[in-house]
Amino acid sequence: MKSMSIKDRLPVHLRQILLPNSAALPDDGWICGKLHCPCGSENFRVKTFADTSPEKFIRVTPHQNGFALSVAAECAACGKEWLIFDYAMHGYEAVVCGMGVQSCQEQMERRSCPGCAGDAFTVRISIETEDPEDFVHELGSESFSTEDAAEAFSWITMDLTCTDCRRESPGWLDLETS
Numbered sequence: 001m002k003s004m005s006i007k008d009r010l011p012v013h014l015r016q017i018l019l020p021n022s023a024a025l026p027d028d029g030w031i032c033g034k035l036h037c038p039c040g041s042e043n044f045r046v047k048t049f050a051d052t053s054p055e056k057f058i059r060v061t062p063h064q065n066g067f068a069l070s071v072a073a074e075c076a077a078c079g080k081e082w083l084i085f086d087y088a089m090h091g092y093e094a095v096v097c098g099m100g101v102q103s104c105q106e107q108m109e110r111r112s113c114p115g116c117a118g119d120a121f122t123v124r125i126s127i128e129t130e131d132p133e134d135f136v137h138e139l140g141s142e143s144f145s146t147e148d149a150a151e152a153f154s155w156i157t158m159d160l161t162c163t164d165c166r167r168e169s170p171g172w173l174d175l176e177t178s
Helices: 132-139 146-151
Strands: 018-020 030-035 044-049 061-063 066-068 070-075 081-086 121-128 155-162 168-176
Touching: 044 121, 081 155, 132 146
Parallel strands: none
Antiparallel strands: 018 030, 030 121, 044 070, 061 066, 070 081, 121 155, 155 168
16 A cells, blocks of 8 residues: 555545544554544534444445445533444445435434443444555446545444443444444
8 A cells, every 4th residue: 555644545525524543544454543523622423314124334235226324423521523434425335336215314313222221332443444545446437536546445343332321332333334
């Protein structure tokens, strides 16, 4: 992999809210970090449009004439809402293959802790990325840009920790997008 800034690899829609664990890009292409609102808070109310059975994890769900999965996070301190992942917009299958059906905000449901019913979480995210120049070379520069590569990540995981009881939900979202 070529040497480049971690910011170049971070999906554009997450650059203001995902705080990477390291300033350097790991050799394996995985970017790991936590949600951190510009207001300073790391506590979020999480909303989803997803298959939640079993309730421990979320998955892509049939919707209209395709499949959908959306995750949003609302800052518990300032109330700003951020779209974290939408199967129709983010990841390789969405960017390159045009897969996924977008769900609407009104259909999203707030998640609560299965242990204490609390609704605020700290959120850790890991994203597997590809070198942007390799991405453009493989798919063709006439169709895709290096910025598309950042949104066309191949895997995303999310781990939640309840801010009230500290119950952890590792792998709450674990989705290959390629």
